[in-house]
Amino acid sequence: MSIRVFAFDLDGTLADSIPDLAHAANAARRDAGLATLDVALIESFVGDGTESLVARAMAADMAANFTGSEAQKEALARFDLHYQAGLTLKTKLYPSVANTLNELHDCGYRLAIVTNKPERFTLPLLKELGIDQVFEVIVSGDSLATRKPNAEPLLHVMQQMGVSAAELLMVGDSKNDILAARAAGCKVAFVRYGYGVAINMPDADVTIGRFDELLNWLEAQD
Incomplete structure (x- = not known):
């Protein structure tokens, strides 16, 4: 058929979309007082949904999971604000x-x-x-x-x-x-x-x- x-x-x-995803993830990290990550590393975190991306980006660890902790929920909210403000910057x-x-x-x-x-x-x-x-x-x-x-x-x-x-x-x-x-x-x-x-x-x-x-x-x- x-x-x-x-x-x-x-x-x-x-x-x-990696440039704008990375921009939003790094902005959320900066809001939390963390250093920015290489775009290539953030790219490796993409594919399993936004919650997973945020958990991995905040921990700088592919093995990190989104557990719904207060810190993760705050990071997700910050990521959302930054990403919605720049979906198609690059x-x-x-x-x-x-x-x-x-x-x-x-x-x-x-x-x-x-x-x-x-x-x-x-x-x-x-x-x-x-x-x-x-x-x-x-x-x-x-x-x-x-x-x-x-x-x-x-x-x-x-x-x-x-x-x-x-x-x-x-x-x-x-x-x-x-x-x-x-x-x-x-x-x-x-x-x-x-x-x-x-x-x-x-x-x-x-x-x-x-x-x-x-x-x-x-x-x-x-």
């Missing part, structure tokens, strides 16, 4: 993303967002980037009871759009994207230009180096 729906991750797949769409999304939409493919980013950031970010109108369904990290790598977000997209797993392609840059797709029984495309480390990455159905290579992949399926 041919692909009818594309579900896209956001950070590291459609947009390079955040940009990756090359060919806007054109490819529009072409897919114009060709009749249905598009969705499946991200672990909270809705309070996801919706305004998509709008500021000018791509919000092409997505029929948007599933953020706090939209459902679980998030990627759980299958629930993708199963929700299938239910909302009335399609089967065989008709949906997940497109993302992380292990969570691949695991979620496998759990949901759908195909997955891995974008190697994003934040995920290719080493030890689970196998994807297709790997692309540029976003517009999705169009080439589609043509090859015909």
Whole structure:
């Protein structure tokens, strides 16, 4: 059965948002009297939602978990203020993303967002980037009871759009994207230009180096 729906991750797949995430995380650290961290280190903390990012950034430790302590809740509130004030100071769409999304939409493919980013950031970010109108369904990290790598977000997209797993392609840059797709029984495309480390990455159905290579992949399926 041919692909009818594309579900896209956001950070590291459609947009390079690390500069603004790092800016907000370091601003929260400065508010707490802590030194700033290298952007590359903060990049390694991204992918499991804002709470995890804040916990890891404040501890400067990938193993840190968000436990809901008063200090973490204060840091999260400070992060929110800084990030909401600068969602797109430096955040940009990756090359060919806007054109490819529009072409897919114009060709009749249905598009969705499946991200672990909270809705309070996801919706305004998509709008500021000018791509919000092409997505029929948007599933953020706090939209459902679980998030990627759980299958629930993708199963929700299938239910909302009335399609089967065989008709949906997940497109993302992380292990969570691949695991979620496998759990949901759908195909997955891995974008190697994003934040995920290719080493030890689970196998994807297709790997692309540029976003517009999705169009080439589609043509090859015909």
